[in-house]
Amino acid sequence: MPLPEGLLAAALAGERRAVARLITLLENAPSGLAGAEEQPSAAATAAEIMAAIYPHTGQAQVVGMTGPPGGGKSTLVARLAAEYRRRGLMVGIVAVDPSSPFSGGAILGDRIRMGALSGDSGVFIRSMANRGELGGLARSTAGVVAVLDACGFRRILVETVGTGQAEVEIARTAHATVVVQVPEMGDEIQTMKAGILEIADVLVVNKADHAGAARTVAALGAMLDLRRSVAAEAWRPPIVQTVATRGEGCAELVDALDRHAAYLGTSGRRAAQDEARARSTLRGVLHEALEEWLLTLLGRAAFEEAVRQVAQRQDDPYGMATALLRRALQEAGGKRPQRGEDTA
Numbered sequence: 001m002p003l004p005e006g007l008l009a010a011a012l013a014g015e016r017r018a019v020a021r022l023i024t025l026l027e028n029a030p031s032g033l034a035g036a037e038e039q040p041s042a043a044a045t046a047a048e049i050m051a052a053i054y055p056h057t058g059q060a061q062v063v064g065m066t067g068p069p070g071g072g073k074s075t076l077v078a079r080l081a082a083e084y085r086r087r088g089l090m091v092g093i094v095a096v097d098p099s100s101p102f103s104g105g106a107i108l109g110d111r112i113r114m115g116a117l118s119g120d121s122g123v124f125i126r127s128m129a130n131r132g133e134l135g136g137l138a139r140s141t142a143g144v145v146a147v148l149d150a151c152g153f154r155r156i157l158v159e160t161v162g163t164g165q166a167e168v169e170i171a172r173t174a175h176a177t178v179v180v181q182v183p184e185m186g187d188e189i190q191t192m193k194a195g196i197l198e199i200a201d202v203l204v205v206n207k208a209d210h211a212g213a214a215r216t217v218a219a220l221g222a223m224l225d226l227r228r229s230v231a232a233e234a235w236r237p238p239i240v241q242t243v244a245t246r247g248e249g250c251a252e253l254v255d256a257l258d259r260h261a262a263y264l265g266t267s268g269r270r271a272a273q274d275e276a277r278a279r280s281t282l283r284g285v286l287h288e289a290l291e292e293w294l295l296t297l298l299g300r301a302a303f304e305e306a307v308r309q310v311a312q313r314q315d316d317p318y319g320m321a322t323a324l325l326r327r328a329l330q331e332a333g334g335k336r337p338q339r340g341e342d343t344a
């Protein structure tokens with residue numbers, strides 16, 4: 001069943017209730033991919049929703065915000081959103097919470113922290129729990145971002161705790177990644193995973209009202225110089241000091257992000273990024289489509305049996321995958337095409 005016309009129109013016009021409903025619909029929708037089991041569902045499929053919204057996407061600047069727990073990401077996101085609002089832009093905020101069973105409290109905390117924005121119809125806030133499934137996280141985050149993009153939110157801020165894998169996923173979704181650090185982590189910075197600097201387009205030293213901010217800025221700068229002496233890069237991530245609780249440095253942060261966006265455009269990086277994102281999304285959907293097609297044709301029980309046989313080493317994963325694909329092709333065709341038959 002196609003998406004209700006009224007809902008789509010209201011969401012595209014940026015009406016928050018409709019946007020929220022569209023996101024929920026997308027999250028709970030059957031995939032609707034070709035070959036997937038026909039579900040007697042009254043709801044629109046993810047495929048239908050995507051087909052409706054995708055032509056409207058591509059306008060938003062998506063900014064990932066990552067860093068250690070308690071570093072001030074949520075406070076900063078709220079202030080950044082306020083700064084964007086001052087500049088007349090609609091802002092979407094997606095808070096991804098990685099700690100599954102205990103996420104309720106943290107999400108509630110973020111809601112309260114961002115409370116000042118909740119009366120503003122130009123701001124949309126969505127918290128999502130990462131249930132530990134990285135693929136799922138990436139897919140649903142990308143889905144929410146796509147809806148917000150289509151619905152006119154020109155800046156989308158995605159907050160995630162720096163736990164290693166999650167922020168790499170965010171970096172894949174975002175146009176820019178802001179890595180938040182706090183002062184008095186001198187030793188930790190030395191041992192900080194190189195990966196986190198790799199993904200930083202802008203570095204923030206938040207809680208700059210605390211002692212040691214200058215030392216942290218210097219340490220980060222030294223690390224950037226070290227990296228640049230190894231690999232020549234056109235963009236040197238600027239280091240912005242902020243006091244998120246007071247909103248200090250937020251205009252500078254927005255300016256730095258604008259400069260980065262301009263750099264992406266003029267350097268051609270933006271086009272390359274768009275292509276990389278399209279590639280990874282398409283691969284993800286194809287993967288999902290192929291798996292659904294296979295499970296629909298063979299049945300889940302057959303798949304579970306295959307899993308059991310691989311686990312018990314009666315077959316290897318490649319051999320089993322080949323066997324499953326062959327059987328699915330056979331089922332799909334009703335019969336196996338004989339060699340030369342299709343060329344006759």
Ligand SMILES: Nc1nc2c(ncn2[C@@H]2O[C@H](COP(=O)(O)OP(=O)(O)OP(=O)(O)O)[C@@H](O)[C@H]2O)c(=O)[nH]1
Pocket residue numbers: 068069070071072073074075076106113161206207208209210242243244245246
């Ligand atoms: N002194 C000071 N405190 C700050 C600053 N920014 C944030 N805080 C405080 O730091 C605490 C954590 O802030 P949050 O914004 O929740 O940090 P977070 O990184 O979102 O935390 P998690 O999402 O739980 O990882 C709160 O008590 C904030 O008020 C700052 O610039 N200076």
Ligand SMILES: [Mg+2]
Pocket residue numbers: 073074075110159
């Ligand atoms: Mg937070």
